Amino acid sequence: MAVANKIKQNINPYLLRKLLRVRKAQAEDAEAIYEVACSVGTCEKVSEQGFLVDDYQSDPNYYKMKIRKGINSLEHFYVAEYDRIYAFMIAYNKEEWLHDNPKWVEEVYWSPEFDMRKINQFIVVDKTAVLADMTGMGIGSLIYKRLMEDLKAKEINNIFAETIISPAPNFASLQFRKKQSYNLAGVRYEQYKGTLYTDLIYHKQVE
Numbered sequence: 488m489a490v491a492n493k494i495k496q497n498i499n500p501y502l503l504r505k506l507l508r509v510r511k512a513q514a515e516d517a518e519a520i521y522e523v524a525c526s527v528g529t530c531e532k533v534s535e536q537g538f539l540v541d542d543y544q545s546d547p548n549y550y551k552m553k554i555r556k557g558i559n560s561l562e563h564f565y566v567a568e569y570d571r572i573y574a575f576m577i578a579y580n581k582e583e584w585l586h587d588n589p590k591w592v593e594e595v596y597w598s599p600e601f602d603m604r605k606i607n608q609f610i611v612v613d614k615t616a617v618l619a620d621m622t623g624m625g626i627g628s629l630i631y632k633r634l635m636e637d638l639k640a641k642e643i644n645n646i647f648a649e650t651i652i653s654p655a656p657n658f659a660s661l662q663f664r665k666k667q668s669y670n671l672a673g674v675r676y677e678q679y680k681g682t683l684y685t686d687l688i689y690h691k692q693v694e
């Protein structure tokens with residue numbers, strides 16, 4: 488991506504992190520969020536770089552509508568912005584998540600070391616995406632920090648996040664979970680658009 492490469496050459500990660508502001512997404516961000524999604528959500532799934540499952544360019548109207556709907560309805564939809572939007576994160580609270588995935592708790596093969604019965608309120612981080620070529624500069628961690636602050640203020644103590652390991656493993660996401668000190672809590676198999684996906688379910692306490 489030419490724009491991202493140019494920015495990356497001209498700015499150091501430390502300065503960029505200082506300049507970036509993480510805020511809640513607004514309706515007018517939909518186009519820019521879609522661009523970020525397109526940069527890492529293509530038909531090609533590169534495990535080392537990380538990817539979103541959907542191919543966003545395959546149906547622009549549908550995906551833009553989905554993004555708009557998310558912005559309007561979700562409490563934890565964030566963007567990282569400076570002179571443009573560099574990244575976004577979509578997280579669901581328990582009610583929102585179970586509304587869209589009513590059988591999720593039963594579908595997960597929970598680890599014997601993890602007791603879901605002890606979990607009351609939780610958040611599921613569904614998607615985090617940083618503009619292609621701008622990954623590994625701390626932008627994902629910055630949005631993540633903001634989510635943690637908001638959860639702490641609301642006294643929500645548990646975060647789940649899913650990472651795909653099949654048909655293509657998302658190594659960038661796995662590394663990111665490790666860095667954020669998540670623990671493996673379970674595994675889920677999910678049919679999506681005719682493909683069977685295997686997701687690792689990670690859990691972490693809000694610190």
Ligand SMILES: CC(C)(COP(=O)(O)OP(=O)(O)OC[C@H]1O[C@@H](n2cnc3c(N)ncnc32)[C@H](O)[C@@H]1OP(=O)(O)O)[C@@H](O)C(=O)NCCC(=O)NCCS
Nearest residue numbers: 537538614615616617622623624625626627628659662663
């Ligand atoms: C996963 C993702 C959100 C992480 O955000 P980020 O801004 O790159 O991550 P940060 O720079 O804040 O965090 C750094 C850690 O993430 C991991 N990481 C990020 N990109 C990586 C890559 N390409 N390969 C391996 N590890 C990577 C590393 O552990 C890294 O730690 P390090 O810098 O100490 O080595 C980002 O890489 C991305 O958008 N990838 C494409 C989409 C995606 O895979 N999303 C996750 C699935 S929803």
